[in-house]
Amino acid sequence: MDILVFVEMRGGKVRPAGFEAISGARKLADVAGGKLTALLIGKSLDGLTGEIEKYGADRILLAEHPLLEGYTPEGYREALVAAVEESGAKIIVMTATTMGRDIAPVVTAKLDAALLPDCTSLEYKEGRLSVVRPVYAGKLIMNLAATSWPVVLSLRPKAFLATEREGVTAEVSRLEVDLEGKIRAQLLETRAEAGDKLDVTEADIVVAGGRGMKSAENFKLIEDLASRLRGAVGASRAVVDADWRPHSEQVGQTGKVVSPSLYIAVGISGAIQHLAGMNSSKVIVAVNKDPEAPIFKSADYGIVGDAMEVLPAMIEAV
Amino acid sequence: MNIAVLVKLVPDTEASLKIGDDHRYISTADLNFVLNPYDEYAVEEALLQKAKHGGTVTVISFGGDEAVKALRNSLAMGADNAVHVKNPGGIDLLGVAKTLAAVLKEGRYDLIFAGKQAVDDDSGAVGPMIATLLDIPHVSSVIKLETEADKLTAEREFEGGVERFELTLPALITAHKGLNEPRYASLKGIMMAKKKQIEVVEAEPVPAKTEVLRLTYPPLRPPGKIVGEGREAVPELIRLLKEEAKVL
Numbered sequence: 001m002d003i004l005v006f007v008e009m010r011g012g013k014v015r016p017a018g019f020e021a022i023s024g025a026r027k028l029a030d031v032a033g034g035k036l037t038a039l040l041i042g043k044s045l046d047g048l049t050g051e052i053e054k055y056g057a058d059r060i061l062l063a064e065h066p067l068l069e070g071y072t073p074e075g076y077r078e079a080l081v082a083a084v085e086e087s088g089a090k091i092i093v094m095t096a097t098t099m100g101r102d103i104a105p106v107v108t109a110k111l112d113a114a115l116l117p118d119c120t121s122l123e124y125k126e127g128r129l130s131v132v133r134p135v136y137a138g139k140l141i142m143n144l145a146a147t148s149w150p151v152v153l154s155l156r157p158k159a160f161l162a163t164e165r166e167g168v169t170a171e172v173s174r175l176e177v178d179l180e181g182k183i184r185a186q187l188l189e190t191r192a193e194a195g196d197k198l199d200v201t202e203a204d205i206v207v208a209g210g211r212g213m214k215s216a217e218n219f220k221l222i223e224d225l226a227s228r229l230r231g232a233v234g235a236s237r238a239v240v241d242a243d244w245r246p247h248s249e250q251v252g253q254t255g256k257v258v259s260p261s262l263y264i265a266v267g268i269s270g271a272i273q274h275l276a277g278m279n280s281s282k283v284i285v286a287v288n289k290d291p292e293a294p295i296f297k298s299a300d301y302g303i304v305g306d307a308m309e310v311l312p313a314m315i316e317a318v
Numbered sequence: 319m320n321i322a323v324l325v326k327l328v329p330d331t332e333a334s335l336k337i338g339d340d341h342r343y344i345s346t347a348d349l350n351f352v353l354n355p356y357d358e359y360a361v362e363e364a365l366l367q368k369a370k371h372g373g374t375v376t377v378i379s380f381g382g383d384e385a386v387k388a389l390r391n392s393l394a395m396g397a398d399n400a401v402h403v404k405n406p407g408g409i410d411l412l413g414v415a416k417t418l419a420a421v422l423k424e425g426r427y428d429l430i431f432a433g434k435q436a437v438d439d440d441s442g443a444v445g446p447m448i449a450t451l452l453d454i455p456h457v458s459s460v461i462k463l464e465t466e467a468d469k470l471t472a473e474r475e476f477e478g479g480v481e482r483f484e485l486t487l488p489a490l491i492t493a494h495k496g497l498n499e500p501r502y503a504s505l506k507g508i509m510m511a512k513k514k515q516i517e518v519v520e521a522e523p524v525p526a527k528t529e530v531l532r533l534t535y536p537p538l539r540p541p542g543k544i545v546g547e548g549r550e551a552v553p554e555l556i557r558l559l560k561e562e563a564k565v566l
Contacts, residue, residue: 010476073446073449073455073457073458077450097476097477098474099476101442101443105411105446105450106449106450108447109412109446109451114412115441117442118440134536135440135533136329136335136344136438136439137331139334139536140536141536142530142532143532143533143534145529145531146527146529147527184454184485184486185455185456186483186484187482188471188482188483190479190480190481191479191480192478193478197478198478199477202477229566240495247496248475253331254355254437254495262559262565262566271332272333279539283559284542285559297542300539300542300543300563301545301558301559302544303544303546303551303552303555304544305548306548309549310549310551312549314555314556317552318556318566
């Protein structure tokens with residue numbers, strides 16, 4: 001069963017989730033047999049094959065075109081469909097990022113395929129592919145199987161470990177993509193946020209604040225702690241609705257689902273829709289002045305206390 | 319402008335969920351259902367575009383009898399027409415997209431809105447699938463939209479930035495939080511919505527390509543411990559994170 005993995009890039013660089021996807025696909029290819037082809041889409045990709053190779057793809061396919069420099073659903077669809085045809089892949093693996101969650105259903109519809117979205121683990125057994133995926137923002141876990149081929153999968157960031165392999169080489173080839181008149185939703189501009197700010201879904205450590213922070217200004221403390229830990233800032237729905245923080249930081253059922261190694265919830269009471277979004281974190285720390293706050297039931301370690309008092313001490317200690 | 323909005327009824331986000339006896343679907347007994355939160359932004363945006371360009375707003379919902387509530391809620395916000403596409407059963411994401419695409423094709427809409435995902439299965443797939451099946455351009459998870467007579471610019475966030483697209487009509491947009499502030503239905507709107515006729519479409523079954531094997535609860539987290547109170551507890555917390563949990 002040949003597999004194609006789409007390696008997501010932004011701004012000319014492979015995203016962390018892109019490497020995780022290759023490793024996830026590699027493990028699947030080891031069980032399902034067949035060749036693993038890694039697809040890169042962009043404007044100029046030559047310098048990237050070395051770092052892709054280490055993750056164990058048998059082949060690397062480069063789809064280069066000036067119109068593929070930035071993401072467009074139609075441009076990337078053309079490249080992906082051409083790559084599926086070229087590689088003969090029956091399993092197409094992507095990332096469940098903003099880009100992957102957009103392009104996976106497009107490719108599924110184009111190929112009349114089965115879609116297994118947002119997977120946290122994969123199983124190939126007796127010719128059948130099934131996956132585990134959180135639903136209802138993680139309140140429940142679904143086991144979902146494909147009953148036909150081809151299959152498009154998207155892998156949730158941080159659910160699969162990116163692992164390099166020793167002594168592996170890949171054959172590199174190029175893919176011609178005809179984009180003439182194909183791209184109707186055209187990319188006007190891409191604005192990257194200043195610095196190398198990590199998204200809350202990608203960070204290994206998340207420091208999240210809630211209403212207990214008392215004001216937007218006090219989030220400076222959350223930012224300080226997050227930056228000392230090289231993590232990302234998260235927020236509860238209440239503080240996003242109050243416009244203290246941007247929606248891109250919201251964790252929970254109407255925000256993002258995260259699973260970092262360490263989630264520090266400060267001044268967050270722990271509404272069920274927030275807990276759903278962070279419950280799969282490896283270690284959870286809660287700081288809240290109310291000892292009865294539901295967040296303590298989910299936390300591995302808790303400190304009962306005022307955020308304004310505890311946070312400066314934490315910033316000092318790390 | 320002929321505008322369609324796809325809406326769905328979902329369990330209230332504040333609800334805790336129980337798995338049904340078949341272990342494949344949730345138990346709907348005593349469960350409160352609401353219009354999918356992202357669909358509220360979609361309906362609101364459709365109403366704003368109608369106010370700007372004129373035309374009609376038709377809300378369309380695929381589902382069982384419960385879908386009628388999503389339609390009534392949307393009508394109460396101000397939508398003109400409602401279509402209930404009846405779920406024939408045994409259908410998966412692509413099947414839903416194919417069914418809705420057929421209904422939408424018939425309606426010859428200029429602009430189609432949907433929520434960026436339904437907060438039940440969280441896939442966010444049906445919108446982009448429909449755009450692909452209808453062969454029209456789309457932008458998903460839109461946080462800012464500007465429209466002219468036949469042209470749109472749409473902004474979406476990705477991990478670490480924002481990207482802006484320009485596209486021509488007909489087009490499909492999925493709405494994200496931040497796109498607008500959804501209005502509350504007025505009492506008059508609610509009364510009017512009750513009287514409105516809902517068109518019913520009987521959908522044909524579409525063979526599914528995926529199968530739900532089972533639903534389970536996430537593993538329970540082992541009980542945690544309160545390290546202490548106030549700033550005095552911080553050194554011990556840091557020690558535990560380093561030595562016991564090994565995450566620092």
